[in-house]
Amino acid sequence: MIDGTAQSARLLAGRYELGELIGRGGMSDVHLATDARLGRRVAVKLLKSSLASDPVFRTRFRQEAQAAARMAHPTIVRVFDAGEETTLEPGGAETISPFIVMEHVEGRLLKDIIAEGPIEPAEATRIIEGVLTALEYSHRAGVVHRDIKPGNIMITQSGQVKVMDFGIARAVSDSAATVAQTSTILGTAQYFSPEQARGETVDARSDLYSTGVLLFEMLTGQPPFRGDSPVAVAYQHVSEAPVAPSSLRTGISPALDAVVLHALAKDRFERFQTAADFRADVAAAAAGQVPPKRVDAPADFTSTLFGVNPQATTDTAAAMRQLSVDDEEERRSRTQSRPPVAWIWSGIAVLAVVVVAVLFWAFNLERTPLAPSISVEVADIAGQLYEDGAQRLIDDGLEPNPFPESSTEVPDGQIIRTEPAAGVTVSPGQEIDVIVSTGPPTVAVPNIDRLTLADAQAAIEAAGLQVGAITAENSPNIRKDIVIRTDPAVGSEVREGDTVAIVISSGLITVPDVRNLPIGDATAQLSGLQLQIRVQGNNGCTGGLVTNQSLAPGDQPQNSEITLTWCSGVAGSTQGDATPAPTPNG
Numbered sequence: 001m002i003d004g005t006a007q008s009a010r011l012l013a014g015r016y017e018l019g020e021l022i023g024r025g026g027m028s029d030v031h032l033a034t035d036a037r038l039g040r041r042v043a044v045k046l047l048k049s050s051l052a053s054d055p056v057f058r059t060r061f062r063q064e065a066q067a068a069a070r071m072a073h074p075t076i077v078r079v080f081d082a083g084e085e086t087t088l089e090p091g092g093a094e095t096i097s098p099f100i101v102m103e104h105v106e107g108r109l110l111k112d113i114i115a116e117g118p119i120e121p122a123e124a125t126r127i128i129e130g131v132l133t134a135l136e137y138s139h140r141a142g143v144v145h146r147d148i149k150p151g152n153i154m155i156t157q158s159g160q161v162k163v164m165d166f167g168i169a170r171a172v173s174d175s176a177a178t179v180a181q182t183s184t185i186l187g188t189a190q191y192f193s194p195e196q197a198r199g200e201t202v203d204a205r206s207d208l209y210s211t212g213v214l215l216f217e218m219l220t221g222q223p224p225f226r227g228d229s230p231v232a233v234a235y236q237h238v239s240e241a242p243v244a245p246s247s248l249r250t251g252i253s254p255a256l257d258a259v260v261l262h263a264l265a266k267d268r269f270e271r272f273q274t275a276a277d278f279r280a281d282v283a284a285a286a287a288g289q290v291p292p293k294r295v296d297a298p299a300d301f302t303s304t305l306f307g308v309n310p311q312a313t314t315d316t317a318a319a320m321r322q323l324s325v326d327d328e329e330e331r332r333s334r335t336q337s338r339p340p341v342a343w344i345w346s347g348i349a350v351l352a353v354v355v356v357a358v359l360f361w362a363f364n365l366e367r368t369p370l371a372p373s374i375s376v377e378v379a380d381i382a383g384q385l386y387e388d389g390a391q392r393l394i395d396d397g398l399e400p401n402p403f404p405e406s407s408t409e410v411p412d413g414q415i416i417r418t419e420p421a422a423g424v425t426v427s428p429g430q431e432i433d434v435i436v437s438t439g440p441p442t443v444a445v446p447n448i449d450r451l452t453l454a455d456a457q458a459a460i461e462a463a464g465l466q467v468g469a470i471t472a473e474n475s476p477n478i479r480k481d482i483v484i485r486t487d488p489a490v491g492s493e494v495r496e497g498d499t500v501a502i503v504i505s506s507g508l509i510t511v512p513d514v515r516n517l518p519i520g521d522a523t524a525q526l527s528g529l530q531l532q533i534r535v536q537g538n539n540g541c542t543g544g545l546v547t548n549q550s551l552a553p554g555d556q557p558q559n560s561e562i563t564l565t566w567c568s569g570v571a572g573s574t575q576g577d578a579t580p581a582p583t584p585n586g
Helices: 055-069 110-113 121-141 167-171 178-185 204-220 232-237 252-264 275-285 310-333 341-363 384-397 452-463 519-527
Strands: 018-022 028-035 041-048 079-088 094-101 107-109 155-156 161-163 397-406 417-418 431-435 441-445 466-473 483-487 494-497 500-504 508-511 534-542 546-549 554-557 559-570
Touching: 018 041, 055 079, 055 094, 107 110, 110 155, 121 155, 121 161, 121 204, 121 275, 121 397, 178 441, 204 252, 204 275, 252 275, 275 397, 384 397, 384 417, 384 431, 452 466, 452 500, 519 534, 519 546, 519 559
Parallel strands: 397 431, 466 500, 534 559
Antiparallel strands: 018 028, 028 041, 041 094, 079 094, 107 155, 155 161, 417 431, 441 494, 483 500, 508 554, 546 559
């Protein structure tokens, strides 16, 4: 393995300058890096060579990295790039190292925060709502995380929740990696869902179980199941019921207990079915309310998200066969002769009356007072503020569910669209997802320090920002037209399209007036300006003060030469530079 010092000089893919090692895990090392093309700081994750040797893994890894790169959400660490780097070992063998280039997030891992002790319920619920928001977005995009744990969640310096490593767990599980590798990569079994522990296919609800484990650990400071080995912990996930968090720590409400235990249901059909439901119940419990009773999915529940019930075809065929047998037996048992003709005509007449009545009722359905209670048309609330649009839906008997999404066209706080869309007829009380704009997506101000003005302008525009005012400033050590700093500062999170002011070097320095200062003080002031200082003594005066400077005070070119003339004579002496002064007696 290459250490952090050696990596600092390595250029990955001809573009990413690897810096210090900032993280190390079971499957990868993470380095701080600089994107030389865009001039921004990024985090580069280099996967272990033991995984890279598997071609199935590399194929799945590229596919999952591409899927993760398509997800752009404030609660998800962005993936900018992915690829493979081939390096030569000292023995001449080639090593393939898959890598991911991600957004660099300034903050702390949640696992480090939990290591300091339990988190207050209010903060724990705020963090878990951020995690569920990220999962709601990824599940809509068809991406299941599979490895939700504190080590994959960052909390920024401003408190923002950031979930990372989407799709990587799937790349590992679908490859030919050994069980030992898989357990190393997916972390400990403390966050496994029961279906993961049994080796079954996982879906979005497996992420929700792991999120329930995460919430339990934040509230109590420990996971719900612990054991001497991963196998022992996995067994508990499958067979043992968790205790209520309040039994381990005081201050946890019964409502929050209920939410956690619901999320930790062994049967995936009995726990939360969507991240939106989980987040809504967490918000209710955090507000001191009792979450509404949710009807769990039946055992024969089928969905395109979770897969088709394999029993459906068999059961239906069996039912049809039984129906055919019953019908045949019924026909064999009939001994009664056909009914009289009058009965047949009477039946036809009654049937005709029923058909006419049904058609009349259906035609007048929308005109009757009963119609509003049967169906509701989703109102067009796009462009309205969320508060106004949500109230309109509530007035119509629907339940609004806000969902943030960045937009460069719709102002912050306004509604982009609804799902189901406006004009669609739904049942009363149905939950309507209201997509609310968070304004343009945020981007980090790229690192353009020490770049030329032309390169700095290109990097800012490539990041989706606009170049603002360009001002010049004197500098003793930065060459003319080279960037000194930006406003906002490098790394600051700003909205896409915002302006960034640039301060460049003027190529000048500000020379102070050092006349009448002691020669030592004068040279000390000038030494920081990187001038070429020359000193010339004057024996005709004493006191050690500077009497003249060859450069006038004010703006002067960098690296200029300056000569200081100072009184170098000795007190009591009348001797000049070249010839002695005459004595009184001639």
